[in-house]
Amino acid sequence: MMMIWSVFVSLLLFSVVRADRYDDEAAWNQFKKDYQKEYSNPIEEQNRFNIFKDNLHFVSTWDHHSKGFSLAMNRFGDLTGSEFANLFLRSQRNEHRNASLDTLAVSPAVPASLDWRTKGAVGPVKDQGQCGASWPFVVTGAVEGAWFIAGHRLVQLSEQNLIDCAETGGQGCTGGFATADTGFQYIINNHGIDTSASYPPDPNGSGPCRFTVAGIGATISSYVDTTSGDENALLLGLNKGPVSVVVDASQASFQFYSGGVYDEPACSSVSVDHDMLAVGYGNLNGVDYWIVKNSWGTSWGDAGYILMSRNKNNQCGIATDASYPVV
Numbered sequence: 001m002m003m004i005w006s007v008f009v010s011l012l013l014f015s016v017v018r019a020d021r022y023d024d025e026a027a028w029n030q031f032k033k034d035y036q037k038e039y040s041n042p043i044e045e046q047n048r049f050n051i052f053k054d055n056l057h058f059v060s061t062w063d064h065h066s067k068g069f070s071l072a073m074n075r076f077g078d079l080t081g082s083e084f085a086n087l088f089l090r091s092q093r094n095e096h097r098n099a100s101l102d103t104l105a106v107s108p109a110v111p112a113s114l115d116w117r118t119k120g121a122v123g124p125v126k127d128q129g130q131c132g133a134s135w136p137f138v139v140t141g142a143v144e145g146a147w148f149i150a151g152h153r154l155v156q157l158s159e160q161n162l163i164d165c166a167e168t169g170g171q172g173c174t175g176g177f178a179t180a181d182t183g184f185q186y187i188i189n190n191h192g193i194d195t196s197a198s199y200p201p202d203p204n205g206s207g208p209c210r211f212t213v214a215g216i217g218a219t220i221s222s223y224v225d226t227t228s229g230d231e232n233a234l235l236l237g238l239n240k241g242p243v244s245v246v247v248d249a250s251q252a253s254f255q256f257y258s259g260g261v262y263d264e265p266a267c268s269s270v271s272v273d274h275d276m277l278a279v280g281y282g283n284l285n286g287v288d289y290w291i292v293k294n295s296w297g298t299s300w301g302d303a304g305y306i307l308m309s310r311n312k313n314n315q316c317g318i319a320t321d322a323s324y325p326v327v
Contacts, residue, residue, distance in 0.1 A: 024053050027073070035075040048078040055079075059256050068287070069253075069260030069307075074300050076255050084255055087132060088296070089273040110239050115280035115291060121145040122242060122279050123156050125304030127297035131173035131205060134275040136162040137295035138244040139183030141277040143193065143325050145242035147218040150327040155217040158199035162186060165209035172206030180244035180275060184223035184325050192216035220325040227319075229269065231311060234290075234319040235281065242279045245292065246321040247308070249274035257300075261289045261307045267316035278322070281310055290318055 028049055031037065039045035055077045064070040076084055116122050123144050126137055136159035148154045163172050166186035187193045190211065198215025226233040226243070237243045248268040249255075261284055280291035288310035298304040309315045 024049075024056065027056055028052055031073065031077055035077075037078065051080055052078050055252075055256070058252060062253075064260065067253075067260075067263065069262050070258045071253060071256040072258035074256060074258075075297075076300075079255075081250070081252055081255070085250055085273070087130065088128075088134075089249055090132065090134070091273065110235060113280070113282035114239060115282070116145060116242055117279055117291075120154060121148045122277075122293065123154060125293060125298050126159070126295050128159075128295045131163070133163060133173050133178065134295055135178055135180050135183060135244075136160075136166075138180050138275040138277050139187075139325075140193070140196075141279075141293060142180070142242050142244045142323075143184075143187065143218050143220055145279070146220065146240075146325045146327050149241050152218070156196045157217050158194045158196045158215075160196075160201050160206075161194045161199045161209075161211055163206050164202070165190070165211050179246075179321070180323055181223060181225065184220065184323065187218075187220050187325075188222065192219040218327075220327050222326045223323055224326060226322045226324075228321065229314045229319055231314055231319045234278065234322045237322060237324050238278055238281060241324055242277050242293075243322050243324045244275060245278050245290075245318055246272040246275050247292075247316045247318055248272050249316075254306075257306055259302045261287045261309060262316075263287075263309045263312070264316060269314045269317045270320060272317040272320055276306075278318070288312075292318075 031052060037048075039048055056073060059071045059073050062071045076088075079087070121144075123141065128134060128137055139162055140157040140159050144154060144157055162183045166178065166182055192213070194211055194215035195217035198212065198217070199210060224237065226237045234243060234245070248271055250268075250273060251264050251266055253264050254262070276295075277293040278290050279293050282289060282291065284307065289307040290310045292306050292308050294301055294304055294306060296304070308318055310318075314320060
């Protein structure tokens with residue numbers, strides 16, 4: 001009887017393992033189809049499959065009820081955390097700075113919630129692709145918003161103009177040490193930035209500067225750095241228009257975020273590595289949040305956006321390195 005029971009248990013376990021394997025393979029085949037993934041050889045594909053299985057397990061076992069936000073598989077599913085960081089995040093840097101003078105004024109009354117998307121000040125979500133520099137996408141988004149709020153039509157501006165022409169030490173799409181302020185200062189010095197139509201993306205990533213005066217779509221006169229780490233200063237800035245922010249995006253939960261208010265205690269509030277655009281704020285079921293636009297396409301997050309925790313001690317460094325342009 002004991003022998004029969006042992007055989008039964010063994011067969012049951014074998015069936016479960018076999019079913020899990022087929023489930024993994026089915027998910028893998030769907031993943032490759034959805035994101036048009038191709039690999040150079042069978043060894044590379046097996047390696048990617050193993051990474052995918054680990055990520056799939058992480059996503060599928062995530063308890064969104066207790067965490068408060070959801071995860072989902074996306075195009076980053078065949079990358080390890082370190083590969084993801086090397087490709088899409090810049091080296092983490094510790095930030096602390098003083099504010100520009102006009103952010104230190106007495107706080108005016110502000111609305112309980114704000115969403116610049118509903119006011120027409122935010123363009124479509126873009127995809128930086130394999131370009132490791134996120135700051136140009138934040139600069140264009142912030143300037144587009146400021147230009148619109150100043151009374152002009154919403155125009156799409158050229159990230160490629162910034163990648164090729166701003167002083168980044170020749171590092172272009174690798175990101176380097178350039179920041180949103182690098183882009184704002186370039187636009188000021190250059191007396192404008194071209195539209196994306198007049199200065200389209202370069203399939204090679206970066207190249208010689210091709211800026212033309214005839215292609216200018218917007219100008220700015222200055223920019224404001226908010227007080228480092230002060231979420232209230234970020235709030236005040238956001239009431240003037242979309243704001244460039246830099247966050248710690250190194251957690252796997254960020255890589256696979258899909259919805260809800262992102263609350264990640266493991267985030268650093270000082271070591272930040274990814275530029276994004278804050279476009280609003282609000283409250284969901286008693287939880288304060290920031291509305292933040294990413295540049296990883298609409299298949300990431302909530303149609304390209306993330307709700308990040310607000311008033312949680314500057315979680316993920318949301319207010320550590322914030323700035324906005326002035327037209």
